[in-house]
């Protein structure tokens with residue numbers, strides 16, 4: 001028996017291959033009904049989540065839905081709670097899933113775009129605090145990443161991130177690629193400007 005949430009954040013129960021949404025609750029029991037609305041299957045659970053009563057399903061068992069919801073919620077939580085790259089969180093979580101679960105999974109780009117928005121909301125404070133949090137001042141392998149901050153009193157505040165390795169690398173390449181994006185800039189920032197360079201035929 002596993003408890004998770006629907007896409008809209010409502011409680012979802014996964015049990016014996018079926019998924020249930022919460023229908024009614026009292027202090028002593030909860031009624032969960034089959035998530036398939038054409039089915040009359042239901043469960044009553046007591047306060048300790050023991051099954052008190054149930055009704056047979058008329059729908060076919062569909063474990064894929066539950067596995068999909070559990071995996072999606074895991075991805076969403078990790079995006080908000082950690083600073084790991086979203087592509088790593090996505091690949092780590094989905095690589096053990098069966099094909100029938102992945103078949104109904106959202107595209108990576110959808111998850112990434114929603115995840116970026118959620119992270120931006122969480123990091124919103126960065127634009128109006130004096131001290132950038134430690135977790136953003138260093139790279140994941142603990143190298144200095146925040147190199148310049150013109151400060152809160154600057155009306156056109158600019159913050160520059162890079163590590164020393166990058167400077168050595170960018171000095172050595174013949175082509176620089178500079179991209180200014182407005183769409184992906186964190187909330188309350190005007191623009192995100194990135195510098196990249198060619199290594200062989202790839203831009204890094």
Ligand SMILES: [Zn+2]
Nearest residue numbers: 034039057059
């Ligand atoms: Zn059912």
